[in-house]
Amino acid sequence: MRGGKSARSHAATERCRDLPCSASSRAADRLAQARSRVTRVPYFGFQYTCRARFATSEVADDMLQSGFALGGKRIHASVLFSDIRGFTALVESQGPEETIDLLNTYYILMFDAIGGHGGVVNQMIGDGLMALFGAPLPLDDCAGSAVAAGHGMCRGIDLQVKLCHILRAA
Numbered sequence: 001m002r003g004g005k006s007a008r009s010h011a012a013t014e015r016c017r018d019l020p021c022s023a024s025s026r027a028a029d030r031l032a033q034a035r036s037r038v039t040r041v042p043y044f045g046f047q048y049t050c051r052a053r054f055a056t057s058e059v060a061d062d063m064l065q066s067g068f069a070l071g072g073k074r075i076h077a078s079v080l081f082s083d084i085r086g087f088t089a090l091v092e093s094q095g096p097e098e099t100i101d102l103l104n105t106y107y108i109l110m111f112d113a114i115g116g117h118g119g120v121v122n123q124m125i126g127d128g129l130m131a132l133f134g135a136p137l138p139l140d141d142c143a144g145s146a147v148a149a150g151h152g153m154c155r156g157i158d159l160q161v162k163l164c165h166i167l168r169a170a
Helices: 004-017 022-040 043-054 057-066 087-092 096-115 142-169
Strands: 078-082 119-125 128-133
Touching (some): 087 096, 096 128, 096 142
Antiparallel strands (some): 078 128, 119 128
16 A cells, blocks of 8 residues: 555545544544445446436437546537526415425426427526536537527416416316
8 A cells, every 4th residue: 555545545544543532433434435435346337327327318428439537628508597486485375295396397397398408407406497508418509499498488387377277266
């Protein structure tokens, strides 16, 4: 274990063992377990696991062809942000079950509209979302696709509102 990460890791393990508490042995054990897992999984296996877990099949295929590298590249892309106007006031007036139903329906409609125009939802926070068009895979007209997805999202919400009115009237 001379030089490099292995020696640093070993030194960190030894420092953990020198701590004057029972937590030090637990920390040292966890570090040793983590190190043994890392050495058992080949780097390519790690890449494969990441692709399968965090990327769409198209992105995974592109990564297999172009390689798995951190860094980046300049691309032409569009970003779409969306949230529900008045969401906080709305959820304050309803129960948690209704809020979850609302968000589930909202996200189904939004994901369909975004995915239907070549976009990928990148982040979801509460009632908000961020979608990318032209990244990670290129689109010929990423701005046009984002606008078309936005129109589709509005149509989906309009249909949902009409359906709610019909169900309430029944």
